[in-house]
Amino acid sequence: MTSTQEIETSQTPSTEDFAQLLEESFVTSSMEEGSVVKGKVVAFEKDLAVIDVGLKTEGRVPLKEFSMAGQPAGLEIGDEVEVYLERVENALGDAVLSREKARREESWIRLEELFEAQEKVEGVIFNKVKGGFTVDLDGAIAFLPGSQVDIRPVRDIGPLMNVKQPFQILKMDKRRGNIVVSRRSVLEESRAEQRTEIVSQLAEGQTTEGVVKNITDYGAFIDLGGIDGLLHVTDMAWRRVNHPSEIVNVGDAIKVQIVRINPDTQRISLGMKQLESDPWSLVNDKYPLEAVVKGTVTNIADYGAFVELEPGVEGLIHVSEMSWTKKNVHPGKIVASSQEVEVKVLEVDPNKRRISLGLKQVQDNPWDSFAEKFPKGAEIEGAVRNITEFGLFIGLDGDVDGMVHLSDLDWDRSGDEAVQDYKKGDVVKAVVLEVDPDKERISLGIKQLSDDPFESVSSFKRGQRVTVEVLEITDGGIEVKVGDSDVSAFIKRADLSRDRGEQRPERFQVGETLDAAVLQLDKSGRKMNLSIKALEIAEEKEAVAQYGSTDSGASLGDILGAALGKSDDEEGEAEKPAE
Numbered sequence: 001m002t003s004t005q006e007i008e009t010s011q012t013p014s015t016e017d018f019a020q021l022l023e024e025s026f027v028t029s030s031m032e033e034g035s036v037v038k039g040k041v042v043a044f045e046k047d048l049a050v051i052d053v054g055l056k057t058e059g060r061v062p063l064k065e066f067s068m069a070g071q072p073a074g075l076e077i078g079d080e081v082e083v084y085l086e087r088v089e090n091a092l093g094d095a096v097l098s099r100e101k102a103r104r105e106e107s108w109i110r111l112e113e114l115f116e117a118q119e120k121v122e123g124v125i126f127n128k129v130k131g132g133f134t135v136d137l138d139g140a141i142a143f144l145p146g147s148q149v150d151i152r153p154v155r156d157i158g159p160l161m162n163v164k165q166p167f168q169i170l171k172m173d174k175r176r177g178n179i180v181v182s183r184r185s186v187l188e189e190s191r192a193e194q195r196t197e198i199v200s201q202l203a204e205g206q207t208t209e210g211v212v213k214n215i216t217d218y219g220a221f222i223d224l225g226g227i228d229g230l231l232h233v234t235d236m237a238w239r240r241v242n243h244p245s246e247i248v249n250v251g252d253a254i255k256v257q258i259v260r261i262n263p264d265t266q267r268i269s270l271g272m273k274q275l276e277s278d279p280w281s282l283v284n285d286k287y288p289l290e291a292v293v294k295g296t297v298t299n300i301a302d303y304g305a306f307v308e309l310e311p312g313v314e315g316l317i318h319v320s321e322m323s324w325t326k327k328n329v330h331p332g333k334i335v336a337s338s339q340e341v342e343v344k345v346l347e348v349d350p351n352k353r354r355i356s357l358g359l360k361q362v363q364d365n366p367w368d369s370f371a372e373k374f375p376k377g378a379e380i381e382g383a384v385r386n387i388t389e390f391g392l393f394i395g396l397d398g399d400v401d402g403m404v405h406l407s408d409l410d411w412d413r414s415g416d417e418a419v420q421d422y423k424k425g426d427v428v429k430a431v432v433l434e435v436d437p438d439k440e441r442i443s444l445g446i447k448q449l450s451d452d453p454f455e456s457v458s459s460f461k462r463g464q465r466v467t468v469e470v471l472e473i474t475d476g477g478i479e480v481k482v483g484d485s486d487v488s489a490f491i492k493r494a495d496l497s498r499d500r501g502e503q504r505p506e507r508f509q510v511g512e513t514l515d516a517a518v519l520q521l522d523k524s525g526r527k528m529n530l531s532i533k534a535l536e537i538a539e540e541k542e543a544v545a546q547y548g549s550t551d552s553g554a555s556l557g558d559i560l561g562a563a564l565g566k567s568d569d570e571e572g573e574a575e576k577p578a579e
Contacts, residue, residue: 036105039097041079049075051083051097059083059097082106107140108174120166120186128157135167135181142167142179151187191226195266198227202268204258207275212252220244222256222270229268231256238273238280238312240298247272279312280350287313287355291345292362297335305331307343307357315355317343322359324366324440325399335359366398367437373397374432380444384426391415392422394430394444402442404430411447411454411526412488453486454526460518465535470512473505480516480530487528491516495531503533 039053048060061083066075075081087096114121123137125144132145144167149157160183167181168189202208202224210222210229219232236247248254260269287293287309295307295315304318322334335341347356374380374397382394382402391405406415422428430444460466468480468489477492495516496503508514517535521528 036082037085039081039083041075041077041081043077044075051081051095053083053085053095053097055095059095061097104139107138111137111140111169111179112172112174115169115172118168120168121181122164123167123181124164125157125161133157137167137179137181140179142169142181144181144183148182148184151184151191195227198225199261199263199266199268202258202261204261206258207255208258209253209255210270212248212250212254215244215248215250217243220248222254224268227266227268229256229258229270231270231272235259235269235271235273238276238278239308240306240314273312279310280353283313283348283350283355286310287315287345287348289345289348292342293345294340294342295357297337297339297341300332300335300337302330305335307341309355313355315343315345315357317341317357317359321346321357321361324360324363365437366400367435367440367442370396370398370400370442371435371437374435376432376434378432379429379449380432381427381429384422384424384428387419387422387424392419392428394428396442400440400442402430402432402444404444404446408433408443408445408447411450411452412486454523457482457485457487457521457528458523460521460528462518462521463534463538464518465515466518466530467513467515468530470508470510470514473508473510475505478505478508480514482528482530489528489530491530491532495519495529495533498533498536 037053039051039059041049042052042058043050044063045060047063049063049066050058050060052058063075066081083097085095085097111121121137123135123142125133125135127134129143132143133149135142135144148170149160154160165183166186167183168185169179170182170185171178171180173179208224210224212220213223213228214221217233219230219236221228222231231244231248233241233244236244241247254272255275256270256272257274258268259271259274261267293309295309297305298308298314299306302319304316304322306314306316308314317331317335319331322331323329326334341359342362343357343359344361345355346358346361347354349355380394380396380402382396384392385395385401386393391403392409393401393403396402406419409415409418428446429449430446431448432442433445433448434443435441466482468482468491470478471481471488472479475493477490477496479488479490481487482489493503493505496505496508514532515535516530516532517538519529519531519534
C-alpha cells in the first residue's frame, strides 16, 4: 500500500505545479497568432537569431530581417526586439517568428501618420525594377519612379543605392500594399529654400562671381553658389556674338552683374557687358554724319550687311546703299564676311543703337559722271540691253543704262511699229535728252538724231495752197507727200473735188502732182489733212470777188474764163523782153 501510495503521489502534480501550468497557459493565451510581441535575443545560430518570447520554445529569425538594405543587423545577446508571431508552435515544436513582418506592421502605422502629416520619411534604395526602383522604408517596401529620383535625369544611380536618405510619400494603399515615394520633391523643396535664401542676398546691379555650368545657343547658365542665373548671348558683350562659346566655356569662373531678379519665379538675368562702358555713349562724337570710316563686315542678310566699326558698335549698309548700278542683287554678291570696307555715315541714332552706312557714297556717282561727260544734246552709242513694253534700255559708260521711250524711236511711225526694228545686243546711236542723277535716270532719243520733218510744214496756215505728190491711192482717199518735205498728208475721198462725180481716187495716179489747200494742221498729233475741194472753193470765191459776180449777168464760166485769160496775159507780158 505504501509503495502504491508513493507512486500515485509522485505522479500527481503538486499545488505549485498547477500554479505554474496555469500561469503558462495564461501567457500562451495572451500571445495571439498574427500579433506583434516582444522577445529577447538569447543566442545566435549561424545566420539566425534565437528569440525567447516567453513560450515553451524559442523562435528563430534570419539575421537579415533585422537590418536595412546594405546595412548590418547590429544585434547582441540580451537585446529586446519586437517580432511578429505567425504560429505558437510548428511541427518541430518551435515558435514561428518574423522580424520583417513586425517591422512592416510598425512601419505602415508610422508611415500612415507621416503621410497624413505630409512629413518626410527615411529609406534606402536597394533594387532596380521596371520603371524605377524599390525603397526600404524600415520594413515597408515602396516604389520610386525613375522620374522622381532627381531634379535632372541621373545617368548613374550607383552612388544613391544603399544609402539612407529622405523621401516624400506620394501615395499609400494598404489594402494593395502599395507605397509610392519621391526623392525629387525633397530636393526641390530643399532647393527652393536654398534659392530663396540666396536670392534674398542678391540685388539688381550687384557684381558677383559664378561658374559656367551649361551653354546653349541662346546663352549660358551660371552657378551662383546654389542657384543658377542666365547670361543671355546679347548680354555677353557689346559687340555681336554669334554663339556663347565665343565668350565662355563650361567650367569658366567669371564675373557677372545681376541685371534683373524675378521674385515670383526666382529667375535671375545676368550680364557681362554691363561691367564695361557702353561704346554707344560716344558714337555721336566718333561717327559724325558724312564721315568716312572703315569697318569689317560681320554679317550679311538679304536686306544688307552689318559692319563693325569698333567692338560693340555696328552699322548697317542697306542693300539700296551698296551700289549705284547693281540693283536687285544679294548683298553677298557685293561684299563678303570679314571684308574690310570704307563707308560713309548716313544716319546715327544712339537711342535706338542704329547707324546707317553707305558703301556707294564713297565711290563716284556714275550718274553725275555721265551728266558731266554727256550733257543734254550729246550723241552716245551703246548696246541694247533690254526691250520692254515702254522702250529700249541702252548700256552706257559707267555701267549705267539710258532709256529710249517708244515715242522717241521714230518721227513718223508709231513706237510699237518702230521697236520691231531692234533686238538685244544691237549697237545703236542716240541723243541725250535729259539726265537726272537724283532719280538715277537718263532719257535718250533715237529719232532726234535727224531733224523733225514736221518742222518744215509747222508754219503752214489753214487754207494755204500747197503742191503735193501722190504716194498711195486707197478707197478712202489718197496719201500725198507735201512739197519737198518728208511729211505725208491724207486727202479724203470727199475732199478730192467739189464735183461729187469727180470724187474718185482712181482718177489720180501715183507720182502725179497737184495742188490742195491745208485743211487741218495738228502739230502735237503730227497730222496734216489737205483738201482739193477746199482749194477749188477758195479759188472760186477769189475769182468772183475780183472779176464780178453772178448778179451782173455774167456766168460763173465767163468769170473764171476772164480770170484765166488775165492770168495768161500776165504770164505773156512777163515773158516779153524789156524795150
